[in-house]
Amino acid sequence: MKNTADVIIVGAGIIGNASAYYLAKKGYRVLVLEESDIVGDGGSSRNGGGVRQSGRDPRELPLAMYGIKNLWPTLSEELGRDVEYVQEGNLRLGKTEKHLQILQGLTDRAVKCGLEVSMISGDEVRQINPYLSEEVIGASWCPTDGHANPLYATLAYYAAARRLGVRFITGESVVALKKLRGAVRKVITKENEYEADQVVLACGLGARKIAGTVGIDIPMVSMMLESLVTEAEPVMFGQMLGTAEADFYGHQTKHGSFVFGGTTGLENVVKDNGTPVNCSLAAPSTCRGIIRYVPRLSEAKIVRTWAGWMDYCADGVPVIDTVDEVPGLVLACGFSGHGFGISPAVGTVVAQLVAGEETSCDISGLKYDRFHAKS
Amino acid sequence: MAKITDRSRDIGEFVPRPDDGMIICRCEEVTKGEIRRAVHDGMWTMAEIRRYLRCTMGLCQGQTCSKLVKGIVASELGVPGSELEPATSRSPMRPVEMRVFANEVEAK
Numbered sequence A: 001m002k003n004t005a006d007v008i009i010v011g012a013g014i015i016g017n018a019s020a021y022y023l024a025k026k027g028y029r030v031l032v033l034e035e036s037d038i039v040g041d042g043g044s045s046r047n048g049g050g051v052r053q054s055g056r057d058p059r060e061l062p063l064a065m066y067g068i069k070n071l072w073p074t075l076s077e078e079l080g081r082d083v084e085y086v087q088e089g090n091l092r093l094g095k096t097e098k099h100l101q102i103l104q105g106l107t108d109r110a111v112k113c114g115l116e117v118s119m120i121s122g123d124e125v126r127q128i129n130p131y132l133s134e135e136v137i138g139a140s141w142c143p144t145d146g147h148a149n150p151l152y153a154t155l156a157y158y159a160a161a162r163r164l165g166v167r168f169i170t171g172e173s174v175v176a177l178k179k180l181r182g183a184v185r186k187v188i189t190k191e192n193e194y195e196a197d198q199v200v201l202a203c204g205l206g207a208r209k210i211a212g213t214v215g216i217d218i219p220m221v222s223m224m225l226e227s228l229v230t231e232a233e234p235v236m237f238g239q240m241l242g243t244a245e246a247d248f249y250g251h252q253t254k255h256g257s258f259v260f261g262g263t264t265g266l267e268n269v270v271k272d273n274g275t276p277v278n279c280s281l282a283a284p285s286t287c288r289g290i291i292r293y294v295p296r297l298s299e300a301k302i303v304r305t306w307a308g309w310m311d312y313c314a315d316g317v318p319v320i321d322t323v324d325e326v327p328g329l330v331l332a333c334g335f336s337g338h339g340f341g342i343s344p345a346v347g348t349v350v351a352q353l354v355a356g357e358e359t360s361c362d363i364s365g366l367k368y369d370r371f372h373a374k375s
Numbered sequence B: 001m002a003k004i005t006d007r008s009r010d011i012g013e014f015v016p017r018p019d020d021g022m023i024i025c026r027c028e029e030v031t032k033g034e035i036r037r038a039v040h041d042g043m044w045t046m047a048e049i050r051r052y053l054r055c056t057m058g059l060c061q062g063q064t065c066s067k068l069v070k071g072i073v074a075s076e077l078g079v080p081g082s083e084l085e086p087a088t089s090r091s092p093m094r095p096v097e098m099r100v101f102a103n104e105v106e107a108k
Helices: A014-025 A061-070 A072-079 A097-112 A122-128 A150-163 A206-212 A282-293 A295-299 A340-355 B032-040 B046-053 B066-077 B098-104
Strands: A004-010 A030-034 A090-094 A118-121 A138-142 A167-170 A174-180 A183-189 A193-201 A220-230 A240-243 A249-252 A258-262 A301-313 A319-322 A329-333 B023-025
Touching: A004 A014, A004 A206, A014 A030, A014 A150, A014 A329, A014 A340, A030 A193, A061 A072, A061 A340, A072 A150, A090 A097, A090 A122, A097 A118, A097 A138, A118 A122, A122 A138, A150 A167, A150 A340, A150 B046, A174 A206, A193 A206, A193 A340, A206 A329, A220 A282, A240 A282, A258 A282, A282 A295, A282 A301, A282 B098, A295 B098, A301 B098, A319 A340, A329 A340, B023 B032, B023 B066, B032 B046, B032 B066, B046 B066
Parallel strands: A004 A030, A004 A193, A030 A167, A090 A240, A193 A329
Antiparallel strands: A090 A138, A118 A138, A174 A183, A183 A193, A220 A258, A220 A301, A240 A249, A249 A258, A319 A329
16 A cells, blocks of 8 residues: 555544544545554543533633534534533532632633633532532532543544545554655654655654654653543433542543542652553542542442553643644644543644644644743 | 554455344443444454443453453454453452542541
8 A cells, every 4th residue: 555645644542533534524635653553542542531611721722612612512423423422511629718719710711711601609519519518618610511431532533534534554653754845745654654745743742752853842741640430320410520629520421430530749750661550649549539529429439540641731731733844744732631622623723724724713822832931 | 562553454344243233241231243343443452442332341341251352353353363452451450439449548
C-alpha cells in the first residue's frame, strides 16, 4: 500500500480520531499513525468522562460551549454508536468559605463569557442531588454540563473514521518530521517513511519531541492522574460532580457503575516507571474524598483502578494552531487533563485548520507561540 | 512490544453465524456475534474489545471469559491466539468497599 496521504495524523486518541473523522467527511485521504498497539490507549480511555463548560479557562471555553451546543447532543447518531452522553448538569461542590470563594471566582469568569452558571446554597444542592452530605455548604451549578463515556466515544470516532476510509496504522512510532521546500512533507517512523501535504500532531506529550524535529517547542510535562470505578449501583444521580478542592470528580455511568477520578497533590512528582502505574496513595485518598461528599457510597465496591499521563501544558490549556515557521503543520496537544469534553469541537476545528477554513470557535488564546518569560 | 499493524488489512466481510447469539461474557451479557462484529469495526486488540463492548469488565473482571473472547477475536482476525496481548489486569484483585480502601490512614 502506498505510504502517502493528503493528511497524516499522529496519534489515535480521541483528538486524532475525531480530527480524522471530520477530515474524511470533508473528502481528505487521511492516514493515522499510532505509536501504541492499541487505539485510544492514552488519556482518551483513562479520563473521568466530563463534558463540562464550567470551571474551564476562558481561552478554551468557546470550544466547550460550541461542542455542547452543536456536537454532543447528536454525536451518538452521527457516529452510529451510543456514546452515553448525559446532560444533567455539573455541580462543583464546596465545604468551606475558601472553597466558595474559589467557586465564585470561577463562576464570575464563566458568566462574563456568556455561560449559564450560578452559585447555589447547600440546600439547593441537596434538592438537585439528595445524596450529597450536609458538609456541602454551596456549589457552582451549570445545568448544561454533563458527561459521556470516553471509551465508547474514542472508539466510535475510530470506527466511524475507518468506515469513511481513514487508514490507521498502530505500533508505528513517529520519530521525526522533515520539511521539503519549506513546508512539512515527510513523517519518519522507526522503520518507515510516509508523506503528506499536511501533518497533525495529536499525540499528547509525544508531540513535544516530534515538533522539536522541525524546531518548534511546546512546553508541556507529564503528570499522572488516577481513576477508579465501582461495581454497578442502582441509579442515583445524573449530574457530573466536582469539588473546589479537586479532591475528586466523577459521575454514575449508564451501566450503573460510578467512575471517579481524584488528585493527591503529588501528580507532578509521581515516579515515572515508563508506564502509568497506580500510586498506592491515590485510590484511598480519592475514596476518602468521595465518602465525605457522598456518604451513601462508602459501601460501594471498587472493581478497578487505573492511571494515565496528562500532557500538562505550561499554562494549563492546549495548543490548537497552525505553525507559521512550518507550513502544513497543525498542532493539537497539551490538553492538560481536560481534553475529552472538548474533543468533538477540537476535531471539527482541526479539520477546518487543515482545510484553511475559518474555525467555528475562537481559538486565538490557544496559539503555539503564546509562551513568554514572566519579565 | 509494538508491532506495526495496518488496520486496513482485509479480514473479509462479517458473515453472520448461527451461534452469534451465544453469551460469552456472562457478567456483561456480551454475545459472540457482538464480539465478532466489533473486530470488523476495527477492534483488533483485547483492550479495544473490552472498552468497546464492556466484556471482561464486569464482576469477575474477565476471569471466566477472557480466554473465550481472545479465541473469538483471534479466529476472526485469522491469527494465533498467542499473538493477542491480554488486556491489563487492574487492582484491586477482588472488589473492595470504598470505606475499606479509605482506611489506609487513620481517620482525622
